[in-house]
Every structure is written in C-alpha cells, then in structure tokens.
Amino acid sequence: xAGVTQTPKFxxxxxxxxxxxxxxxxxxxxxxxxxxxxxxxxxxxxxxxVGAGITDQGEVPNGYNVSRSTTEDFPLRLLSAAPSQTxxxxxxxxxxxxxxxxxFGDGTRLSIL
Amino acid sequence: TQLLEQSPQFLSIQEGxxxxxxxxxxxxxxxxxWYRQEPGEGxxxxxxxxxxxxxxxxxxxxxxxxDARKDSSLHITxxxxxxxxxxxxxxxxxxASxxxFGSGTRLSIRP
Numbered sequence: 001x002a003g004v005t006q007t008p009k010f011x012x013x014x015x016x017x018x019x020x021x022x023x024x025x026x027x028x029x030x031x032x033x034x035x036x037x038x039x040x041x042x043x044x045x046x047x048x049x050v051g052a053g054i055t056d057q058g059e060v061p062n063g064y065n066v067s068r069s070t071t072e073d074f075p076l077r078l079l080s081a082a083p084s085q086t087x088x089x090x091x092x093x094x095x096x097x098x099x100x101x102x103x104f105g106d107g108t109r110l111s112i113l
Numbered sequence: 114t115q116l117l118e119q120s121p122q123f124l125s126i127q128e129g130x131x132x133x134x135x136x137x138x139x140x141x142x143x144x145x146x147w148y149r150q151e152p153g154e155g156x157x158x159x160x161x162x163x164x165x166x167x168x169x170x171x172x173x174x175x176x177x178x179x180d181a182r183k184d185s186s187l188h189i190t191x192x193x194x195x196x197x198x199x200x201x202x203x204x205x206x207x208x209a210s211x212x213x214f215g216s217g218t219r220l221s222i223r224p
Contacts, residue, residue, distance in 0.1 A: 031210075035214065042117075043203075045213060045214070056210070058211060097211065098207060099143070099144035107154075
C-alpha cells in the first residue's frame with residue numbers, strides 16, 4: 001500500500017521561483033491537508049480540503065495556493081518562493097476531519113536561497 | 114485563532130523514570146490526538162481521545178482528555194530509549210473542519 005506519497009523529497013529554489021509540491025493518496029480519503037514544520041517545531045496548517053472541489057485556508061496560507069480537482073491529489077503551489085518558506089512540508093489525509101487518524105507522507109524538504 | 118500549547122518544550126530524563134507532558138488550549142476540541150514523530154519521518158498516530166475525562170492506555174503510555182475537552186496529558190511510565198522522539202498533540206475543530214497541531218515536546222531518554 002502506497003498510502004500518502006509526496007514528491008519531490010528534496011528541493012532547492014531561488015527566491016522568486018515558483019513550484020508545485022505534489023501529494024497523492026490511494027486510500028480514498030476525503031480530508032487532505034498541508035502542514036509546514038520548521039526546525040524543532042510543531043506543525044502549522046497551511047491549507048486543507050474536506051473533499052474534491054473544496055479547499056480552505058489554515059493558519060499560515062499566505063504565499064501558497066492549493067486545488068483539489070480529484071479525491072486522490074492535493075498539490076501545493078508556491079507562487080513566488082521566499083527564504084521564509086524554507087521548511088519541511090507534510091501532506092496528510094484521513095477519511096474525514098473528525099477523529100479519524102491522520103496519515104502523513106514522508107515530507108518534502110524545501111530550501112529557498 | 115486556536116492555539117495548542119505543549120509543555121515542556123524539551124525533556125531529557127534517565128531511562129526508567131516517569132514523565133508527563135501536557136497539551137493545553139483555551140478552546141474546546143471535539144477530539145484530540147497524540148502523535149509521535151521521529152527524525153526524517155512524518156508523525157504517526159498514537160491515540161485519539163474523544164470524551165471529556167477519557168483515559169486511554171497504550172502499554173506504558175497513559176493519555177487523558179480533560180473534562181472540559183480543552184487539555185490533555187500524556188504520561189509515560191518507566192521511560193525507555195525507544196520512547197525518544199517529538200510528541201505532538203492535535204485538536205479537531207469540527208465546526209471549522211480542521212485539525213490544529215501543538216508546538217510539540219521533544220523527549221530524549223538517556224540510557
């Protein structure tokens with residue numbers, strides 16, 4: 001079982017560049033979300049989706065866009081990368097937003113120079 | 114803005130000792146989850162608590178949800194080096210359809 005797959009695992013960007021972090025899950029989960037984790041810190045919610053076609057902002061949405069055209073995929077777009085966006089990004093999914101377990105990908109380590 | 118504060122932020126203890134970490138908020142949550150994260154990996158779910166006052170045990174780990182569903186604690190008995198990791202609590206806000214994570218407690222168990 002693949003679970004939650006994130007690509008790429010590592011990426012280095014220059015300030016001002018744009019890119020898309022990919023996230024795919026094969027568990028038919030309705031709820032998907034993106035978090036960022038800075039060194040030694042917890043997770044901060046960027047954007048989330050309760051189902052295909054529905055997205056909403058989390059705690060730190062500025063500088064990021066998302067879309068949910070299918071149940072399986074939830075890409076995160078950096079519009080114009082800034083050094084403050086250097087972080088580890090985690091995608092998560094679950095059956096619903098309630099007490100269902102969150103399944104996490106292995107993360108994307110992003111450095112902005 | 115909902116906040117989940119975890120304490121302590123760091124904890125280093127000797128193998129065999131007991132410890133408790135806390136997760137506190139001024140907001141009420143529909144449920145609360147505890148995760149453990151190891152370096153280079155995503156968090157992995159340990160437990161979910163749903164009912165105020167609920168206590169769940171997972172081997173040497175005991176989790177409690179506060180009566181008002183605003184706080185939770187994780188108690189580890191006879192800590193072992195394998196317990197080392199980052200412990201995260203996460204609260205579900207069902208009305209806003211989102212899950213918020215706490216700041217984390219980094220636990221180190223010395224042999």
